[in-house]
Amino acid sequence: MPTLTYLEAIRQGIWEEMERDPTVFCIGEDIGIYGGAFKVTDGLIDRFGPERVIDTPIAESAIVGAAFGAALTGMRPVAEFQFMDFIGCAFNQITNMVAKAHYRWGAPAPLVIRGPSGGNVHGGPFHSQNPEMYFVHTPGLKVVCPATAYDAKGLIKAAIRDNNPVIFFEHKYLYRRIKEDVPADDYVVPLGKARIAREGRDLSIITYAAMVHVALEASELLSKQGIEIEVLDLRTLSPLDRIAIAKTVRKTSKVIVLHEDVRTGGIAGEIGAIIHEEAFDALDGPIVRLTALDTPVPFSPPQEEYFLPKVTDVVREARRLMAY
Amino acid sequence: MAKKNQPKAARYNSNHKRSPTSQPDAEKALHQRTYKILDYRLEKPSFALRQIRDGDAVRYDVSGRLSAPVPPIRDSKYLSKQQCVEIYRWMLLNRKMEGALENLYKQGKVVGGVYFGLGQEACSCASAYALKRDEWLGPLIRNQGSLLVRGFSARDVMMQYMAKAGSPTKGRDASSHFGDTDKRNVVAPISTLGDLIPVLAGVALGARLQGKNIAVMTYIGDGGQSTGVTYEGLNFAAVQNLGLVLFVENNLWGYSTPADMQFRVKDLAERAIAYGIPGIIVDGTDACQVYDAAHEACERARRGEGPTLIEAKMMRMKGHAIHDAAEYVPKPLFEYWKKRDPIVRFEDYLVRVQKWLTAAENEKIVAGVDEELETDREFAVASPMPEPESAAGGVYCEDGCHEVKPKYAMPKLGVLKSARRKQSEAAVHLK
Numbered sequence: 001m002p003t004l005t006y007l008e009a010i011r012q013g014i015w016e017e018m019e020r021d022p023t024v025f026c027i028g029e030d031i032g033i034y035g036g037a038f039k040v041t042d043g044l045i046d047r048f049g050p051e052r053v054i055d056t057p058i059a060e061s062a063i064v065g066a067a068f069g070a071a072l073t074g075m076r077p078v079a080e081f082q083f084m085d086f087i088g089c090a091f092n093q094i095t096n097m098v099a100k101a102h103y104r105w106g107a108p109a110p111l112v113i114r115g116p117s118g119g120n121v122h123g124g125p126f127h128s129q130n131p132e133m134y135f136v137h138t139p140g141l142k143v144v145c146p147a148t149a150y151d152a153k154g155l156i157k158a159a160i161r162d163n164n165p166v167i168f169f170e171h172k173y174l175y176r177r178i179k180e181d182v183p184a185d186d187y188v189v190p191l192g193k194a195r196i197a198r199e200g201r202d203l204s205i206i207t208y209a210a211m212v213h214v215a216l217e218a219s220e221l222l223s224k225q226g227i228e229i230e231v232l233d234l235r236t237l238s239p240l241d242r243i244a245i246a247k248t249v250r251k252t253s254k255v256i257v258l259h260e261d262v263r264t265g266g267i268a269g270e271i272g273a274i275i276h277e278e279a280f281d282a283l284d285g286p287i288v289r290l291t292a293l294d295t296p297v298p299f300s301p302p303q304e305e306y307f308l309p310k311v312t313d314v315v316r317e318a319r320r321l322m323a324y
Numbered sequence: 325m326a327k328k329n330q331p332k333a334a335r336y337n338s339n340h341k342r343s344p345t346s347q348p349d350a351e352k353a354l355h356q357r358t359y360k361i362l363d364y365r366l367e368k369p370s371f372a373l374r375q376i377r378d379g380d381a382v383r384y385d386v387s388g389r390l391s392a393p394v395p396p397i398r399d400s401k402y403l404s405k406q407q408c409v410e411i412y413r414w415m416l417l418n419r420k421m422e423g424a425l426e427n428l429y430k431q432g433k434v435v436g437g438v439y440f441g442l443g444q445e446a447c448s449c450a451s452a453y454a455l456k457r458d459e460w461l462g463p464l465i466r467n468q469g470s471l472l473v474r475g476f477s478a479r480d481v482m483m484q485y486m487a488k489a490g491s492p493t494k495g496r497d498a499s500s501h502f503g504d505t506d507k508r509n510v511v512a513p514i515s516t517l518g519d520l521i522p523v524l525a526g527v528a529l530g531a532r533l534q535g536k537n538i539a540v541m542t543y544i545g546d547g548g549q550s551t552g553v554t555y556e557g558l559n560f561a562a563v564q565n566l567g568l569v570l571f572v573e574n575n576l577w578g579y580s581t582p583a584d585m586q587f588r589v590k591d592l593a594e595r596a597i598a599y600g601i602p603g604i605i606v607d608g609t610d611a612c613q614v615y616d617a618a619h620e621a622c623e624r625a626r627r628g629e630g631p632t633l634i635e636a637k638m639m640r641m642k643g644h645a646i647h648d649a650a651e652y653v654p655k656p657l658f659e660y661w662k663k664r665d666p667i668v669r670f671e672d673y674l675v676r677v678q679k680w681l682t683a684a685e686n687e688k689i690v691a692g693v694d695e696e697l698e699t700d701r702e703f704a705v706a707s708p709m710p711e712p713e714s715a716a717g718g719v720y721c722e723d724g725c726h727e728v729k730p731k732y733a734m735p736k737l738g739v740l741k742s743a744r745r746k747q748s749e750a751a752v753h754l755k
Contacts, residue, residue: 022735025533046743051533057563059556062522066560069526072460072505074730075533077526092553096514097523104497105512107505108721110728121754139719163721163728172754 001181006174009149009182010114011040013156014078016186018048021076024160025052027067028080028115037082038116038175060089064113068098068165071111076160081115084169085129098165099140108163114156116172118210118260119292120308123172124299130209130261130292135167136238136270142166142191143238147212149180151235154189162191171210178213194241196248200230203318204248206271207258208234211309215258218314227322237267245271246278253284254321258309263291285324288317359597363605364613365637366395371657373582384582386654394663397673400612402619405680407453409689411611412674414449415667416693418469421478424697425485429646433705435487439499441466443641444575446611446666449473451571451636454618455541458732460527462511462520462542463500466573466640470543471500475508479700488707495710496718505731517548521557521570528566528625534732539625541569541618547578549595550586558631562599567625569618570633573608575640580652593635601631608636609666638666 004012018024025048026041032055035042045053056063060081067077081087087094094113101107119128135141142164146152152170159166197212198219205215212233219229232248234241249255255275257268268289275287290309298304371388400408418441425438441448448469452461455474463470468481476492483491484498492502493512503512511527513520524540531538544554549572561568572592576583589595596603602624606613614636621632639661643650674681681689 019739022737023533023730043743047739049737049740052737054529054564057556057559059522059560061519061553062525062556062560065519065522065553065557066526066529066564069511069523069528070530070533071526071728072511072523073527073530073534073732074728075530075735076728092516093519093522096516097519100514101512102721103719104493104501105503106718106726107503107512108726108728110721123754127754142720163726 002184003179004149004153004182005176006146006149006152006170006178007038007040007176009153010156010170011042011044012182013153014041014160015044015047017157017160018044018052020186023074024076024078025054025070026078026080027054027056027063029056029058029063029082031055031080036080038172040170041080060086061093064090064093064098067111067113068093068101068109071109072107076110078112078114078160081113083127084115084117084131085126087113087115087131091134094135094141094165094167095138099138101140102164103140109165110163112156112159112166112168114159114168114170116175117169118171118173119297119304120173120210122299122301122304123297125296128297128304130169130259132167132169132237133261133265133267136267140165141238142236143169144191144236145169145171145209146235147171147174147197147209147233149178149182151189151195153182154187155191155235157186158188158191161188166191169209173210174213189235191236192239192241194235194244195233196230197233198229198231200228200252202228202252203254203256203321204230204232204252205256205258205314206232206234206245206248208237209260211258211260214309214311215314218311218318221311221315222318227318229318240270240274242274242278245274249275249279250282253282254324255283256288256290256314256317256321258290258314260292260308262294263289264294266291285321288321290314290317361591361593361596361603361605364398364617365605365607366398366610367392367607369637369660373584373654384652384654386657390656390660394669395607396677397610397669398607398613401616403612403615405678408612408674409681411450411453411615412667412670413689413693414453414469414473415445415611415670416690417472417478417696418445418449419667420693420697421472421481422468424478424701425482426646428482428486428701428705434485436485436498437645437647438485439465439645440642441468443639443661443666444573444608445469446670447571447573447608447614447636447638450611450614451541451618454615454622455539458509459538459622460509460511460524460540462513462524464513464517464520464543464545464548464573465500467543468500471510474510476502476510477700478697479704482700482704483707486704487709488704489710489714490707494714516551518544518551518554518557521554521568522560525557525561525564525566525568528561528568529564531732532566533735533737534730535736536732537567537626537628539567539569539622541571541622543571543573545578546572546574546576546583546586546592547581549592558599558633561631562601565628565630567628568631569621569625570631571618572633572635574635574637575608576657577640577644577650577653579644579648591635593633596633599631599633601633603633603635605635605637608638609661609664609669611666611670
């Protein structure tokens with residue numbers, strides 16, 4: 001089985017879908033000859049030509065609008081945002097034009113909007129954000145946040161095949177840091193299904209994207225202290241796997257919800273409510289939220305480190321929760 | 325066509341240095357660039373609107389040649405007698421449908437407001453008439469006539485306004501906010517302006533990937549063209565050479581704000597110069613001018629020659645919506661444009677000038693429209709409201725509710741077999 005980085009796995013997924021289905025095409029800024037700011041689409045233009053790997057003006061609303069228009073004719077566009085921080089430029093197209101299309105007038109919109117999000121790379125306030133919750137809040141969109149190379153490939157393929165608009169958040173910190181065996185053959189990871197990243201009996205950490213790896217590292221340290229953590233990787237924030245959330249809470253009775261997004265309005269609040277609805281009687285301690293600060297993402301490394309949840313934070317909070 | 329009707333080209337000069345496109349003119353082009361805006365109008369109204377303080381109130385005052393004689397309808401280069409009569413009938417249906425909607429509103433049967441295209445029927449109907457069946461249109465709120473031409477019926481529009489279960493959106497949205505990807509190829513508009521422009525460009529892109537150059541049409545107003553997405557969408561269409569026909573409906577008012585407070589250029593068609601695409605001006609109250617410009621733009625689109633911007637000049641003859649009495653509009657402007665009524669003048673052209681319709685034939689058309697509207701009105705009024713529970717569901721396309729397949733043909737796009745996936749680790753942003 002070939003070893004691929006998270007980034008290469010995404011590229012392979014897109015490549016395979018373009019081979020398989022001539023209605024799939026890519027559209028975005030600098031994605032053609034340059035291969036994208038992070039090189040995710042590198043080489044696609046040589047293989048599939050400039051007709052299917054389209055460089056656009058710097059115009060995010062036009063990119064999403066054009067992708068939606070093409071989708072109305074039965075195409076499956078994959079639109080790249082150079083940074084997901086810039087998704088606000090196309091907010092109206094995404095939330096009003098695209099997301100409401102099926103509900104209002106029965107128009108399927110099979111398009112993918114993908115791009116790098118997340119911090120810990122010292123990108124500052126406009127190259128590090130996690131804007132996923134704006135879209136989780138919007139009915140009609142699906143939101144995907146892979147944590148592993150295997151999932152990144154399987155989820156991008158599922159997103160492209162889905163008949164709905166999917167916002168695909170690639171964590172840029174993971175692009176080249178994660179490397180694992182990824183099957184060279186065709187497989188999909190279904191949207192809306194969470195994954196147990198680590199089994200445990202004492203406490204559940206519910207998380208996604210880069211924080212999955214923080215949770216796993218903390219779990220190894222805690223295991224040495226006799227605390228066995230279960231890590232639930234959500235994979236998809238919309239639809240959210242309520243069943244998997246309830247199941248792990250019923251198993252361990254103690255929960256930390258961990259995410260890199262800011263605290264207020266982050267998915268942790270929603271998950272806390274779901275736990276109260278689905279498994280209140282199983283709780284044996286408060287639901288703990290571990291999140292970034294309610295600030296923009298700061299640029300300077302010591303500030304950004306302070307801003308982000310860390311392994312030491314997870315260990316501390318897990319030990320505190322275990323006292324209940 | 326009479327010689328006096330030949331379009332005159334307005335010339336615009338710019339000192340901007342631009343790379344020359346043709347060698348013989350290269351030297352000249354370095355110093356001077358000449359742009360042409362075709363103008364099909366037979367008269368060029370020019371009014372100045374000023375905001376003035378009048379006692380305790382602030383109001384608009386208009387000056388200019390308000391008593392100018394009404395121009396004739398310009399003979400079409402392309403329309404047959406029968407086609408002219410068809411467009412006339414669509415315009416009648418458009419206006420009378422909106423009259424019926426106004427009555428339904430007064431009877432308390434409409435949920436929310438009603439939007440009118442009064443005075444703009446020629447622009448809606450004759451433009452949409454230039455599209456082929458398999459081409460696409462994205463209407464704005466005042467283009468209810470365009471929806472009729474695309475194959476929706478008056479009862480569809482009425483049921484939208486009455487929020488009925490049988491409306492095209494099943495009660496979920498109002499007014500002209502509906503579409504059809506299956507047969508009529510209409511993209512449902514959203515309330516914010518300019519957003520349809522990149523979407524229609526994308527429709528043309530999708531068709532081109534499937535091997536077909538089609539014309540796609542949408543509209544923007546003198547108010548809506550101020551939005552950023554208008555620029556993004558039209559520039560994208562221009563760069564990608566997509567067959568977008570953009571009607572800029574300059575109806576002089578964006579809600580209560582006069583066009584002078586939206587832009588500084590004299591004619592919005594001048595905007596075309598900056599996009600590097602053809603720009604045309606037509607009298608939006610003249611169905612023949614609207615059709616001819618639309619037809620030529622559609623033909624360009626079908627030849628793969630890219631987008632066209634058509635500015636249609638006219639006036640919105642009612643308020644923004646039914647609640648708005650438009651008291652901010654100076655009365656002399658209403659009087660001026662009322663004399664230029666698109667339907668009255670087209671009727672006169674068909675019956676008296678061309679004699680393509682006898683008075684009896686005309687009466688028959690009017691009676692037919694009235695009968696059709698009465699049937700549709702009765703159907704729409706009698707049809708049920710949606711069940712409350714039907715608010716839920718349908719947010720996602722799932723369980724095979726729609727099949728997604730190429731509208732024109734499966735794209736035949738080659739792949740270069742020798743090109744392999746790269747395993748590059750090139751310099752990137754933020755490692």
